[in-house]
Amino acid sequence: MPDYLCPHCKKPIYDDEATLCLYCGESLERPSGFMGNIKYSRPKIIAAVIALIVILTFLLLMLR
Numbered sequence: 001m002p003d004y005l006c007p008h009c010k011k012p013i014y015d016d017e018a019t020l021c022l023y024c025g026e027s028l029e030r031p032s033g034f035m036g037n038i039k040y041s042r043p044k045i046i047a048a049v050i051a052l053i054v055i056l057t058f059l060l061l062m063l064r
Contacts, residue, residue, distance in 0.1 A: 004028065 004013045006021040007029060013021065019028055 004030075 003016060005011070006013055006024065006026065008026040009021060009024040011021070011023045013028060015022075019030055020026065021028055
């Protein structure tokens with residue numbers, strides 16, 4: 001039983017770490033690493049990360 005099906009050509013992908021389809025070459029839309037998780041996550045998480053960065057930057061400037 002295949003672990004994943006390509007969203008474009010619907011062929012089975014057995015490689016757990018593949019990011020591109022072996023058959024059609026299209027992206028498998030899998031998150032890879034921290035930036036991949038952010039890219040394919042919900043907008044609320046992205047907004048929370050940006051807000052956290054802004055708050056930390058402000059605090060760093062105030063302590064300086």
